[in-house]
Amino acid sequence: MTSGPRTYTLAGRFDMYRAGHLDSPVFAYETWGELNDAQDNAVLIFSGLSPSAHAASSADDPTPGWWEEMIGSGLPVDTNRFFVISVNSLGSCFGSTGPASIDPNTGKRYRLSFPVLTLEDVAEAAHRVVGHLGIECLHTVVGCSMGGMSGLAYCVRHPESVRRFVTISGATRALPYAIAVRSLQREMIRSDSKWNNGNYDPADPPITGQRLARKLGMMTYRSAEEWAQRFGRERSTDHASDDDQFVAEFSIESYLENHGIKFSGAFDANCYLYLSRASDLFDLAEHGGSLEAGFKRLQLDRVLVIGVRTDVLFPLVQQRELAEGMASVCDDTQLVELDCALFFPHHFPTA
Amino acid sequence: MTSGPRTYTLAGRFDMYRAGHLDSPVFAYETWGELNDAQDNAVLIFSGLSPSAHAASSADDPTPGWWEEMIGSGLPVDTNRFFVISVNSLGSCFGSTGPASIDPNTGKRYRLSFPVLTLEDVAEAAHRVVGHLGIECLHTVVGCSMGGMSGLAYCVRHPESVRRFVTISGATRALPYAIAVRSLQREMIRSDSKWNNGNYDPADPPITGQRLARKLGMMTYRSAEEWAQRFGRERSTDHASDDDQFVAEFSIESYLENHGIKFSGAFDANCYLYLSRASDLFDLAEHGGSLEAGFKRLQLDRVLVIGVRTDVLFPLVQQRELAEGMASVCDDTQLVELDCALFFPHHFPTA
Known part of the structure; x- marks a missing residue:
């Protein structure tokens, strides 16, 4: 038997960072391990765009989480030692309030009436949960991909x-290439006639656009060289006939097709659009007027910046920029550049 | 006053490389300069996927061609010295027979009944034009992008x-990343309901899918670093209001949008699908059983391989492979690696 995440419903108004507000938003979260008496062992995890709060299995929900290999007894984020908190991003569709949720003021789904979402809002929602749990100061914030930027906002x-x-494959802000990728992904969804300007039937969502967006995303997770090694020009075994010359012929096409299908419908299209846009909008430089000023606001004792050499969405050049900025305000800053990642931060099972 | 390209209609049957045939296909071409008495000064140009035969202006058609800076009196491809021939690719829609042409056997457009197209067919069509012009041996074959592979096929x-x-930004064969890009571009067009399994009204083509495919193509022409330098996080001046939060906000988005619109409808969708697929299918190793055997079939006196460092579709690693293979069979082989290109071989005005 599995149960959903716990929820915390804020009493009253939640002001959004850019403009507008939400009334009585819900924040879905899960925790692992125990908060110690000193209340100084809490670790907050920010996910990438698409995961739920279910980062790891637990007694309440034994199904594997999206970071099952990382969080648990004796694992890198050791639940014997830490009290671990994971919050479903504000604007997502796995329990936290987002565009797919019912607006209490209208009784209807928010859809595109949801206010502009930023990663500052995602961070603030998590901060409210942390406060709700009675924690004043976190031992560590961990964030991957979009979550790296949400964590930085926090x-x-x-x-x-x-x-x-x-921060794992995060950034101080999105560069044009990442913006272009996400902009095109959003356009793929908006161009699907089923999207219907956001007013789609949840039972009949714009899955064609979502599948295309997913495939484009997949293409940014590995470099062309990795793909050449993995797939070469191998023909797909699915390619049984020449009846349709535009079906998948090469293994790489079947691979993308299978992953594209897996994702279809798993994530609400409007929520995806909002979170994707929020990733474009984030810019540390907004906090103080420059990146330098933004870094100066931090009061961190220790920072670990992890990047992956083959990442084209958050390239190493951005990891180095992040590490240099951090080092300018925190002596104990370490940068780790991985050649490749078995685990891709932008690419979770549910992503 | 401008006139169209010249055409050569083959009398009878043209067998396709993979299977099937065309009856009395038309090949559209243009020429510049004069064939000399020795008939040894002919240069054949193969274009990328989308250009017409109009590579440069001429007395017949003074409008600028897609390679205006390269072909002409005193230019790199010097028309005072060479007799230059450019053939619209077989399968294209600018005068040569392709899926948008009328099948003489049915009186209707070929659409998806057009046989599988390969770059060997594109090369063969050009070879027939060369023969028609009375030329036995070409001084030089020049090919860019897809045309680099067509030229290699020749x-x-x-x-x-x-x-x-x-060969400029060509390849011995497409790698998985390039196949993935093109496969996704084709899927964007095929997913547009207006495509209608190839049976669209030519006056109402699947321009949404074509626009998306064009944008994805644009994203492969420059590296992420180049984009960062050019666009940064500059806001678009088109972004006048917050009425629609998913309109282009960043300059990079406006840039892609403007180029996406420019392309819409300029190229027949079915022709695009066929030529795109042909680019995936080409493999020098099919000619002899291995790349090595393929190179050994060549009888070239001189080879120039040009690649662009920032090209992600035909990366430098492929240019080096091409140059090494060429050098193994032709002593006078030169490789030139450009840091960037003012002129992008995959990206012509009409492309």
Whole structure:
């Protein structure tokens, strides 16, 4: 038997960072391990765009989480030692309030009436959960991909309440190439006639556009060289006939097709659009007027910046920029450049 | 006043490389300069996927061609010295027979009844034009992007009739990343309901899918670093209001949008699908059983391989492979690696 995440419903108004507000939003979260008496062992995890709060299995929900290999007894994020918190991003569709949720003021789904979402809002929602759990200062914030930027938003907005930061394939802000990729992904969904300007039937969503967007995403996770090694020009075994010359013929096409199908419908299209846009909008430089000023607001004791050499969406050049900025305000900053990743931060099972 | 290209209609049957045939196909071409008495100064140009035969202006058609800066009096391809021939690719829609042409046997457009197209067919069609012009042996074959592969197909299928070869951002075959990009571009078009399994009204083509495919193509022409330098996080001046939060906000988005619109409808969708697929299918190793055997079939006196460092579709690693293979059979082989290109071989005005 599995149960869903716990939820915390904020009493009253939640002001959004850019404009507008939400009334009584819900924040879905899960925790693992125990908060110690000193209340100084809490670790907050920010996910990439698409995962739920279910980062790891638990007694309540024994199904594997999206970071099952990382969080647990004796694992890198050791639940014997840490009290681990994972919050479903505000704007997502796995329990936290988002465009697919019912607006309490209208009784209807928000859809495109949801206010502009930023990663500052995602961070603030998580901060409210942390406060709700009675924690004043986090041992560590960990964030992957979009979550790396959400985590950075958390650290710069609440510098007094976090001691350490681990960013994996994050960034100080999105570069044009990442914006172009996400912009095109959004356009693929918006171009699907089923999207219907956001007013699709949840039972009949714009899955064609979502599948295309997913495939484009997949193409940014590995470099062309990795793909050449893995697939070469191998023919797909699915390619049984010449009846349709535009079906998948090469293995690489079947691979993308299978992953594209897996994703279809698993994530609400409007939620995807909002979170994708939020990733474009984030810019540390907004916090103080420049990147330098943004870094100066941080009060971290220790920072770990992890990047992957083959990542084209958050390239190493951005990891180095992040590490240099961190080192300018935190002596204990370490940069780790991985040649490749068995685990791809932008690419979770549910992503 | 401008006139269209000249055409040569083959009398009878043209067998396709993979299977099937065309009856009395038309090949559209243009020429510049004069064939000399020795008939040894002919240069054949193969274009990328989308250009017409109009590579440069002429007395017949003074409008600028897609390679206006390269072909002409005193220019790199010097028309005072060379007799230059450019053939619209077989399968294209600018005068040569393709899926948008009328099948003489049915009186209707070929659409998806057009046989599987390969770059060997594109090369063969050009070879027929060369023969029609009375030329036995070409001074040089020049090919860019897809045309680099078409040119290679020409050299390996008619080794006795070409002396020199210039390949710009070509390849011995497509790698998985390039296949993935093109496969996704094709799927974007096929997913547009207006495509209607190829049976669209030519006056109302699947321009949404074509626009998306064009944008994805644009994203492969420059590296992420180049884009960062050019666009940064500059906001678009088109972004006048917040009415629609998913309109283009960043300059990079406006840039892609403007180029996407420019392309829409300029190229027949079915022709695009066929030529795109042909690019995936080409493999020099089919000619002899291995790349090595394919190279050994060539009888070239001189080869120039040009690649662009920032090209992700035909990366430098492929240019080096091409140059090494060429050098193994032709001592006078030169490789030139450009840091960037003002002129992008995959990206012509009409492309």
